[in-house]
Every structure is written in C-alpha cells, then in structure tokens.
Amino acid sequence: MFEKVNPAHPDKVADRIAGALVDLAYEKESDPRIAVEVLIGHGTCHIIAETSVSISPDEAAVIVSRITGSLAVDYCEVPQDQHLSDNQKNGIRCGDNGIFKGVPVTDEQKVLSRIARDLYEKYGCDGKYIIDEARLIICQSNAASDDIAASYPTAEINPLGDWTGGTDVDSGATNRKLGSDMADSVTGGGLHGKDLSKADVSVNIYAWLKAQEAGQPVTLCCAIGDESVDGIPYIDIVETARNYIRDIGGFEKFAEWGLV
Template sequence: MIEKVNPSHPDKIADRIAGAIVDLAYQVQDDPKVAVEVLIGHGVCHAIVETSAPMLRPEVLRAIHNAIHRIAGFVQIDLCIVPQDTHLADNQQAGFRCGDNGIFKGMPLTDEQKTLSAIARDIYQKYPCDGKYILSGDKLIICQSNAARADIEQLYPTAEINPLGDWTGGTDVDTGATNRKLGSDMADSVTGGGLHGKDLSKADVSVNIYAFLKAQETGKPVELCCAIGDDEIDGKPYHEIVEIARKFIKDAGGFEAFAEWGLF
C-alpha cells in the first residue's frame, strides 16, 4: 500500500518553495549551510530560513520572492532570514561532517510503489493541479482536483475516482507544510529525517539519499545511525556520502525539482 501526492499538493508546494530557497543559497555561496521551513495556505506563505549564506542582499531577497510567486502564485510573503547557529556551522569548518543526529533506513522499492509513481506522473502531465493517489493491491484510488470523474475514468476505468465528487484543491482551500508528505517521498524508507529544505551537510538529506540508493542497488534493507560530527558512516567518509547525494540532487535538476516527487 502506498500513497503519492503530486507537485501541486499544498505540502509539495511548501517543499518546492523550500527547495527553491536552498537552490538560491547554493547560487550565492559554495556549500552553504541552510535550513528552510515553509507553511503556506489561504493567501499567505510563511518561510523561515536559517543560513550561513548572504541571503539578505536585495537581489537575493527579490529572487526568493520571485520563486515563491512562481511556485505558489500571488501570496502574501512573511519571510524571516536568520544566521544559522554558529556552533552547528563551526561543525563543518574543517570539511564535511555529519550535520545532525539521526536514524535512517533505505528500502528497495516495490513494484506497487513504482507503479503508483508512474500513474501519478501520468495523471499530472494531463492535470497539473492538486492530486493524491493510493494503490493497495489491485485497488487504485485517484483524488484529482480540477478534473471531472468521467475524464479520469477514460484513463483508469477501474479506479475509484474522486469519492466525494469534484473538488478544487490547492493552497486556497488547504495548507501545506515542509516535509509533511514523507511517506509519499520515501515510501517504506521513512524514519526520522525530512528530505527537503536543507543543504547537503545535513544527514536528513545526504544519508537518506545514500541509504535509499544503497537499498536499490543491493535489493536489501539498509539501516544506519549517526551523530552530529561523525566523519564516517557505513564505512564511508561522510564527504563521499555528501558527493553521492550531490549527484542525485543534480541529476534530479536541483533541490526544488527533487522536492516535486521525492526519492521516486
């Protein structure tokens, strides 16, 4: 059993905004330290940014506002940017070391999870607005906003579609928050860390990606733990794990693009 939500779901809009801000931090500083939390809904976007990057520059502030409007439309923006804690930032001065405590799990994707991911993407190409989907065995549930049930039935005639009828969706009728759809993003790999709104030094990003990729490669579950300051995890130097995650994010198209669908 698996649920996927698409990139226009309010929670994913929050993830995408957080990812876009992380992308901007990387544009203005090499390997910045950054953590972003976003809450959005009903015409307001609240974003809190903790960062080492110089993001209070007028041109960067304009870029942040432009990114929020591009992703979420016209919303009132409540933006707070503060320096990251100096103790945490100093942890990385001599090179990449684990930026957080945590436990992490990687699980091989099931055929069911891969199937629903493909279905969600297929529907989103035709209906790029708020939607969520569940697959449990042969039972497919499609909740797609701004789409008539009869139109979706032409694509998936055996699915249960919009059980409560047509709906509007989006942040005008619901709220979104960063990292609230980890099950959709990580499937059975969900443990303690959120994927979105953080730089590569954070274990929530890099170790989660590393564990996921190792599980796909080996076909076996992967369980890891780490503490702030660790310079080695799973027998690998932490900087190597960071570079594996960096390539994954780059191949996805950046942190904002990664936030659209998560790991799969």
C-alpha cells in the same frame, strides 16, 4: 499500501519553495549551510530560513511567485546556531543525529508513482493517490471524474466529488509528505529545505540508492560531527547526494517527487 501526491499538492508546493531557496543558496556559495521551513495556505507563505548565505525578501518573493502565483510572503532569516556552524568549520562532517533506512521500491509503488506522474502531466493540478492490493483511489482536482474513469475504470475517483484543490483548500508545510517521497524508506529525517551537510538529505539519499542497488533494506545511524557513516568518509556520502541532486536538476526538482 502506498500514498503518492503530486507537485501541485500544497505540501509539495512548500517543499518546492524550500528546495528553490536551497538552490539559490548554492548559486551564491559552493557549500552553504541552510535549513528552510515553509508554511503556506489561504493567501500567505511563511518562510523561516536559518542560513549562512543571505537571501533577500525580494528574492524569496520571486521564488514564491514563480511557484505559486500570488501569495503574500512573510520571510524571516536568521543565522545558523554557532555550535552547529562550528561543526562544519574544518571540513564537512555529519550535520544531524539520526537513524536512516533505504528500502527497495516495490512494483506496487512504481505503478502508483507512474499513475501520479501521468495524471499530473495531463492535469497539472493538485492530486493525491492511494493503492493497496484491493483498491486504487484517485483524488484529482480540476478534472472530470468520468474523464479519469475512462483510463482507470476500476479506480475509486474523487470520493467527495469534483474539487478545486490548491492552497485555498488546504495548507502546506515542508516535509509533511515523506511517505509519498520515500515509501518504506521513511524515517524521522526530512528531505527538503536543507543543504547537503545535513544527514536528513545526504544519508537518506545514500541509503536509498544503496538499497536499490543491493535489492535489500539498508539501515544506518549517525551522530552529529561524525566523519564517517557506513564505513566511508562523510564527505563521500555528501558527494553521492550532490551528484544525485545535480543529475535530477536541483533541490527544487528533487522536491517535486522525492525519491520514489
């Protein structure tokens, strides 16, 4: 059983805004320290950024406008906690406590991810999709159910009828759709709105990649300040994640679909 949402879902819109702000921080500094929380809905986008790199309210508003259209922006920026900042002063060390796992993606999960991408390419609007052994459920906004049924005749389509979707229907918040982003690899760590020193980003990516390569689950734990994880230097894990993020086009692009 697996649920997938597309990049126009309000939670993913919040992830994308957070990712775009992290991209901007990396444009300003090679190794920034930033953690962003975004809450959107019903005409307003609230942003809290703990950051070592200053981002102006106008810069934040440009990002929100590009991704969402016209939402009012409430932007609050504060410096990172001094204890957390000191942890990274003399080199990149693990920036979080946590338990992380990577699990190979199943054929069922690959099928639903492809369906989600195909429907998003066609409609470009808010959508949510669920699959298990017996059911395929497609909730696609701004689309005629009969049109979708032509391509997916066995699916349950828009159970409540045709709908409009978006932030006037539902609120969105960062890291609220980790099941969609990570499938069976999901733990407590959020992928989005954080720099690469955060284990929530780098160790999650590293564990997921290792599991896909090994074809079996990987479980790791780490403590803030660790200089190595899984027997390798933490800086190497950060570079693995940096290369992955770079290859897919940045943190905003990563936020669109996550790891699955």
